[in-house]
Amino acid sequence: MSELLLVDRRWIERGVERSSTKRFVLWLAPWFAMLALGIYAAGLCLYYGLNQTNMDNRFAFGMWIFLDLAIIAMGAGAFFTGFLVYILKQADLKPILNSAVVLGFICYSGAVAVLMVDVGQPLRAWFTFWYPNTHSMLTEVTFCITCYLCVLILEYIPVLLRNRQLRKVPSFLVFEHQLHKLVPVLAGVGAFLSFFHQGSLGGLYGVLRGRPFVYRQGFAIWPSTFFLFILSAIAVGPSFLILVTATAEKLTGQKLVQPGVLRKLGLISGILLAAYVAAKAVDTLVWLNITSPSLGFGPRDFYSYWPLSSTFLFAATVPLGLFPALLLIMPKTAGKRGWLILGASLACAGVLLNRFVFTVQTLALPTLPFDDFLQYFPSWQEVATFGGVIAYGVLVYSLSYRYLPLFNPPKGADTNVSVD
Amino acid sequence: MSARYGMVIDLDRCTGCGSCMVACAAENNVPPAAPRATTRTGLTPMLVHKVSNGAEGAAKREVFIPVTCMHCANETPCVSVCPQQAVEVDKATGIVMQMPQRCLGCRYCMVACPYHARYFNWWDPAWPAGMEKSLNPGVAVRMRGVVEKCNLCHARLHSAMEKAAAAGKKEIDLADYVPACVEACPTGAILFGNLADKDDAIYSAAHSPDAFRLLARLGTEPKVYYKSGQAWVKGLAERDSEHAKESKHV
Numbered sequence: 001m002s003e004l005l006l007v008d009r010r011w012i013e014r015g016v017e018r019s020s021t022k023r024f025v026l027w028l029a030p031w032f033a034m035l036a037l038g039i040y041a042a043g044l045c046l047y048y049g050l051n052q053t054n055m056d057n058r059f060a061f062g063m064w065i066f067l068d069l070a071i072i073a074m075g076a077g078a079f080f081t082g083f084l085v086y087i088l089k090q091a092d093l094k095p096i097l098n099s100a101v102v103l104g105f106i107c108y109s110g111a112v113a114v115l116m117v118d119v120g121q122p123l124r125a126w127f128t129f130w131y132p133n134t135h136s137m138l139t140e141v142t143f144c145i146t147c148y149l150c151v152l153i154l155e156y157i158p159v160l161l162r163n164r165q166l167r168k169v170p171s172f173l174v175f176e177h178q179l180h181k182l183v184p185v186l187a188g189v190g191a192f193l194s195f196f197h198q199g200s201l202g203g204l205y206g207v208l209r210g211r212p213f214v215y216r217q218g219f220a221i222w223p224s225t226f227f228l229f230i231l232s233a234i235a236v237g238p239s240f241l242i243l244v245t246a247t248a249e250k251l252t253g254q255k256l257v258q259p260g261v262l263r264k265l266g267l268i269s270g271i272l273l274a275a276y277v278a279a280k281a282v283d284t285l286v287w288l289n290i291t292s293p294s295l296g297f298g299p300r301d302f303y304s305y306w307p308l309s310s311t312f313l314f315a316a317t318v319p320l321g322l323f324p325a326l327l328l329i330m331p332k333t334a335g336k337r338g339w340l341i342l343g344a345s346l347a348c349a350g351v352l353l354n355r356f357v358f359t360v361q362t363l364a365l366p367t368l369p370f371d372d373f374l375q376y377f378p379s380w381q382e383v384a385t386f387g388g389v390i391a392y393g394v395l396v397y398s399l400s401y402r403y404l405p406l407f408n409p410p411k412g413a414d415t416n417v418s419v420d
Numbered sequence: 421m422s423a424r425y426g427m428v429i430d431l432d433r434c435t436g437c438g439s440c441m442v443a444c445a446a447e448n449n450v451p452p453a454a455p456r457a458t459t460r461t462g463l464t465p466m467l468v469h470k471v472s473n474g475a476e477g478a479a480k481r482e483v484f485i486p487v488t489c490m491h492c493a494n495e496t497p498c499v500s501v502c503p504q505q506a507v508e509v510d511k512a513t514g515i516v517m518q519m520p521q522r523c524l525g526c527r528y529c530m531v532a533c534p535y536h537a538r539y540f541n542w543w544d545p546a547w548p549a550g551m552e553k554s555l556n557p558g559v560a561v562r563m564r565g566v567v568e569k570c571n572l573c574h575a576r577l578h579s580a581m582e583k584a585a586a587a588g589k590k591e592i593d594l595a596d597y598v599p600a601c602v603e604a605c606p607t608g609a610i611l612f613g614n615l616a617d618k619d620d621a622i623y624s625a626a627h628s629p630d631a632f633r634l635l636a637r638l639g640t641e642p643k644v645y646y647k648s649g650q651a652w653v654k655g656l657a658e659r660d661s662e663h664a665k666e667s668k669h670v
Contacts, residue, residue: 049564050525051542056460058536060527120525120540120565127504127524138503138528209638210497210534296637367534368634369656370471370485 011403013164018402031391038388041381042117050120054379059363063378064118067386069201069355071107076237078104079194082187095257098159099406100241105152106396110389112149117385137203144197151190162405195230202229205358212297214362216287224283235272236351238265239344246341256407266340270328273347277321305373308361320350424514424616425572426643428625429486431653433609436484441466443604447573449559451545463539465570466601473652483653489537489570490642491516497640498529514643515572523566534635538569573599615643632657
C-alpha cells in the first residue's frame with residue numbers, strides 16, 4: 001500500500017495540491033465499476049447482436065445516437081476554444097485550453113466507441129472509407145469524426161507528455177517538442193473538420209425528405225439544420241467547459257482558472273446562443289409554414305402527441321435558449337458565479353433537448369397516415385453502455401486532472417509550452 | 421429500353437389473407453421469427469396493415485393495405501443516405517437494390533424511409549432442423565446485423581433474364597417475371613408490370629382515377645400504386661382523411 005502511495009505521489013506534479021491516494025481511489029472505484037458494467041453490456045451487444053437493445057425496425061436509432069449527438073455537441077468546446085485561441089488570438093482563454101482538449105478527446109473517442117457498438121457489422125466500418133457514398137451526410141460525419149479524433153489524439157499527446165515522469169524520458173520530450181510545433185496547425189485543421197461534421201450531424205436529419213419533422217430546405221446541398229447544429233454546438237461548447245471547470249473546482253476545492261476566463265466563455269456562449277435561438281426561430285417558422293406543408297404535413301402532425309408536444313419546442317427555445325443566453329450575456333447576472341453556472345447548465349440542457357428531439361421524437365412520430373405514434377424505452381444494455389461512456393469520461397478527466405497540467409502548469413515551467 | 425417495374429394493388433380486392441407475406445418470406449429465405457421477435461423486430465418485406473375508418477356499427481369500414489418497398493424513383497430517400505453505397509437504383513429496371521454484403525448495419529436508410537419498408541436482421545438467421553431443405557437456392561441468406569427489403573424478387577428477374585438470353589432475346593418476357601407476392605395473391609389484387617410501357621395493363625391501372633400513391637406529396641415518386649373505389653381509402657394517400665385512425669398489422 002505504501003508503495004502505491006509513493007508511486008502515485010511520484011507521478012503528481014511537484015507543487016500542486018491533489019487529494020490523498022485513498023480518497024482518489026475511492027472516487028475512481030464506482031466509476032470503474034460503471035465502466036466495467038458498460039463494457040460487459042457492450043460486449044453482449046457485440047457478441048449476441050443488437051437484439052440485446054430495445055431498438056427495432058421503427059426505432060432504428062435509439063439512445064446511443066442521442067448520446068453521440070449530445071456528447072459531440074458538448075465536445076465542441078475543444079475545437080472552438082482552439083479556434084478562439086489560435087485563429088482569433090484570444091490568448092486569455094489559454095488556461096482552459098488543455099482541459100478543453102481532454103474533454104474533446106473524451107467526447108469524440110466515447111462517441112466513436114459507441115458507434116462501433118451501434119452498427120450491425122462493426123468489422124465493416126472500413127467499407128465507408130473504401131466505398132464512400134459522397135452524397136451521404138453519414139459519410140461526411142464518419143470521415144470528419146475519424147480525422148478529428150486523430151487530431152485530438154495528437155493534441156492530447158503533448159498534454160500527456162507533460163506528466164512529471166514522462167517528461168523525464170528524453171525522446172518523449174523531443175517528440176512533444178515536435179508535436180508542439182504542430183499544435184496551431186492542428187487547431188486550424190481541427191476547427192475545419194469539426195465545423196464540418198457538427199454541421200453534417202445536423203444535415204444527417206435535415207436531408208431526410210421522408211421525415212417531414214426534420215426535413216429542411218437550406219443553402220446549396222446543406223439543409224438549414226447543418227448551420228443550426230454548428231451554431232448550437234459552438235454556443236454550448238464553452239458552456240460545457242464552464243460546467244466542467246466549476247464542477248472540478250467544487251470537487252477539488254481549488255481555484256483552477258481566473259473568474260474572468262469563465263466569464264468570457266459565458267459571454268461567448270451567451271452571444272452565440274442568442275444568435276442560435278434567433279436563427280432557430282426563423283427556421284421553425286419557415287419549416288412550419290412552407291417546408292412541411294409542401295410535403296403534406298402540418299403542425300398537428302408533429303405536436304399532437306403527448307408527451308412529445310410543442311412544449312419541447314417552447315422549452316428548447318425560451319427557458320433553455322433565450323433565458324440562459326440572457327443570463328450569460330447580462331453583466332449583472334454573468335458577473336455572479338451562481339447565475340453563470342445556471343446559465344451554462346440551462347444552455348447545455350437546451351442543446352441536449354434539441355438533440356433528443358431530433359433523434360427520438362423524429363422516430364416516434366408517424367409518417368404513414370395509418371401509422372401509430374411509437375414508444376421506445378432503452379434496454380439495460382443500452383443504458384449500461386451509455387453509462388460506461390459517461391464513466392469513461394469521468395475517469396479519463398479525473399486521471400488527467402491528477403497527473404497532467406490541465407489548469408496549472410508546473411511552477412517555473414513555460415506555461416505556454418503545451419498550448420502555444 | 422429501360423423498364424420501370426412497379427405494382428398496382430387493388431385494395432378493394434385485398435382480403436388481408438397474408439398470402440403475399442408468406443410467399444415473400446418463402447421465396448426470399450426469410451427465416452422464421454426468433455423467439456423474442458415482435459411485430460417491430462420481425463422481417464416482413466411485405467406487411468399488410470389493417471386500417472379502419474374509425475366509425476362504429478354500420479358505418480364502420482376496414483381496408484387491408486399491403487406495404488412493401490415503394491421503389492421510389494425520385495430522390496430515393498434510402499439511396500443518398502447510405503454511407504457505403506449498399507443501396508442503389510438499378511437504371512435498367514428501376515428496382516431499388518439492397519446489397520446486404522456491403523451493408524454496415526447503421527440503419528440510416530431505415531430512418532430515411534417514410535414507408536418503414538426496410539428491416540434489420542436483429543438475430544442470426546436460423547431454421548428448424550430439416551426446414552433448411554426448403555430454402556430457395558437462388559437467394560442468398562442475409563446475416564445478422566444487415567438491412568434487407570423487397571427487391572421485387574430479384575432471383576426471379578435473373579431467371580427470366582437467363583431464359584431470355586438462352587432464347588437469344590435481349591428483353592425478358594414479362595410472363596416469366598412475376599414476384600412471389602403477385603403470384604400468391606388469391607384474389608389477383610396485385611398487378612405487376614412495367615410502368616414505362618403504355619401497352620402494359622399496369623400503365624392504365626396506375627393512371628386510373630381510382631389510383632393513388634401513399635405520401636405522394638413527399639415527391640419521391642413511389643412505383644407502388646394503390647387503387648380503391650372508396651373515397652375514404654383514397655383520402656389516406658395525402659393524409660387528408662380523418663377516418664383512418666386505427667390500424668394494426670395482420
